[in-house]
Amino acid sequence: MxxxxxxxxxxxxxxxxxxxxxxxxxxxxxxxxxxxxxxxxxxxxxxxxxxxxxxxxxxxxxxxxxxxxxxxxxxxxxxxxxxxxxxxxxxxxxxxxxxxxxxxxxxxxxxxxxxxxxxxxxxxxxxxxxxxxxxxxxxxxxxxxxxxxxxxALLRIAANHLTKLPEWLVSMPGLAWLAFSGNNMINQIKGESFATVNIDQFQLRQLLGEGASGTIFKATSIDVNNQDEVAIKIFKGSVTSDGFPEDELQTYLAAGHHPSIVKLKSVTELDDQGKKGLVMELIPPHFYNLGKPPTLNTCTRDVFDKGFKLTDQQLFEIATSMASVGAHLHERGIIHGDLYAHNVLVDDAGKTLFGDFGAASSYDKRDLALAFHLERIEVKAFGFLLDDLLSLCSADISAFDELCKLRNLCLSENQHLRPGFNEILTELTLLRSS
The missing domain is CATH 3.80.10.10 (Ribonuclease Inhibitor)
Structure with missing residues (x-):
């Protein structure tokens, strides 16, 4: 400065x-x-x-x-x-x-x-x-x-006064990342019930990271009989680039359990005004972010460390896990809105963890046309992720050409040519076993 x-x-x-x-x-x-x-x-x-x-x-x-x-x-x-x-x-x-x-x-x-x-x-x-x-x-x-x-490609319209998403909007051919929570739209979201604990029951330790909606700390319970280490996300309490923190919390609750979604343990009260935070499992230190956020030059595309490479095992493990997460969320009427490599945590074996629901939005699954379009928007984001994964692998890996074809379908300008997440998951499973 x-x-x-x-x-x-x-x-x-x-x-x-x-x-x-x-x-x-x-x-x-x-x-x-x-x-x-x-x-x-x-x-x-x-x-x-x-x-x-x-x-x-x-x-x-x-x-x-x-x-x-x-x-x-x-x-x-x-x-x-x-x-x-x-x-x-x-x-x-x-x-x-x-x-x-x-x-x-x-x-x-x-x-x-x-x-x-x-x-x-x-x-x-x-x-x-x-x-x-x-x-x-x-x-x-x-x-x-x-x-x-x-x-x-990326549109954030959360926390406004919109009553519906126009069909021309959700069928836009280039759109891949969309956030629209916190509007006056109908949805059928219902989160799981989680115990609420007071923040005073934890001792905050080191800062793990900070994003648009909140700050994440490593913490330990003060209960001498249960001193497990956890991660606590403390929301900033105001509107962010993705929307309201309260909507992030509700959508995370509604996402339910999935082996590749960072496990939510409880909700914590931060003060007597109702501000909340999330108590999550502490991610093991051998996990690392797959990519880095877009730069001013790349705009909507993630960047990667020079020389970083993936094996075919890691590629299949990551792609299959993320397709499974996509299917899981859309079956519950949730579009994540931020399906990016920089939000994916992996280890050297390719085991994958995914979280950060700051841009997630819920929608009415009974509206079949809307559900179709929103899933295909997220499939385009998955196509960019698969493109990133392929760029980090050697072209002579198993099923490279078939994976490129799958990527191209996911990135198709015509949404009706894009497969759904369950179809993607089936195709990846077949390619992996061939």
């Missing part, structure tokens, strides 16, 4: 990346001295309300973040920034998006946690848009023009 003083003193001359967070209430004019070099600008956590009319002078700017500011209107000038591909205005006060503010070159638009009630029809002109984050707004409907965004 740089400082305003450095900028004013000319110490940042020629910079390609700038991040300044100092409670600014006006745009620093000195930044215009970097119009020939600046590619990444982050002015998050300030008090900005507007951008200058000549902001489009930043001809090389590709990434602009202005989260946690005070904008009430999405700046129209951004629609004239030809090279700008990634824009983030999370946690502002935006109520209006002008029709001319969205450039067709946009790939990733983050508008989480604002007060937006409608999207402009011009969003349909964003043919390169891959990732759209709209959780925590006031949307009551989606414009039909969104269907023209043929590259859209």
């Amino acid at each position: 740089q400082t305003l003083t450095q900028l004013i003193n000319g110490e940042l001359s020629g910079a390609t990346t700038i991040k300044i967070s100092e409670g600014l209430d006006t745009f620093p004019g000195q930044l215009f001295e970097l119009t020939d070099t600046l590619e990444y600008l982050d002015l998050s956590s300030n008090k900005l309300t507007t951008l200058p009319d000549d902001f489009s002078k930043f001809k090389k700017l590709k990434v602009f973040f202005a989260s946690d500011n005070c904008f009430t209107v999405f700046p129209s000038i951004l629609g004239r920034c030809d090279n700008l591909q990634i824009i983030g205005f999370k946690s502002n006060l935006i109520t209006h998006i002008p029709n001319d503010s969205l450039h067709p070159n946009l790939r990733w638009l983050i508008l989480t946690n604002n007060q937006i009630s409608s999207l402009p029809a011009s969003i349909g002109e964003c043919s390169k848009l891959e990732k759209l984050m709209l959780a925590g707004n006031k949307l009551t409907a989606l414009p039909k023009e969104l269907a023209d965004c043929g590259s859209l």
Whole structure:
């Protein structure tokens, strides 16, 4: 992170990346001295309300973040920034998006946690848009023009005021990751009953990780007769990029037991205001994340450590386990919404554990058309996972060509050509035994 003083003193001359967070209430004019070099600008956590009319002078700017500011209107000038591909205005006060503010070159638009009630029809002109984050707004409907965004792969519309998912939306050919919990939709979800325990019954130890919805700690029960080590996820309590923590909890409860889903042991009360957390089994230390989250460059695709490889045994073990999880969840009317390698934990034998229900949503299984489309959306995500697995293996592994055919079916633009998870599971089992 740089400082305003450095900028004013000319110490940042020629910079390609700038991040300044100092409670600014006006745009620093000195930044215009970097119009020939600046590619990444982050002015998050300030008090900005507007951008200058000549902001489009930043001809090389590709990434602009202005989260946690005070904008009430999405700046129209951004629609004239030809090279700008990634824009983030999370946690502002935006109520209006002008029709001319969205450039067709946009790939990733983050508008989480604002007060937006409608999207402009011009969003349909964003043919390169891959990732759209709209959780925590006031949307009551989606414009039909969104269907023209043929590259859209990931959509977050949780925690809004939607009453249904349009058929044109759930049948979009590129969509692979969808989160829509926390809306006014009918669902038939019913979670299992779990004992509720007080957080005071545990001693929190080391931090294991932190995600959008909460923080995970290693913990030990203070009961001298039962000092098993567990993992406790403490929800942050506010809307996240995926939705409400309460919906994550309810969907996790409804997921039930599966050998490849991280086991939920109990629900814990955090305070007298009803905030909750999850007590989960502690994952053995020899497990590791299969992949790493997408970067700004890859947008919707995971990345992997250089030189990381899988054996055919590991590939089949992971693919079969994840197909089984997919079948298990959709039989219960749950779309996970975040089926990614970076959410998959594996060991050297390929044993697989899966969790993180932050983007999970429930749906009415009695609506057969909706159930079909939502499962095929998740199957596309599985197709990308299988593509990742194949890229990490040698092309001479057993049944490589057949696995490529299965991958291609899962990634088909035509949802009706994609198999269901039970069909995928059957095919993988046959290929593995052949």
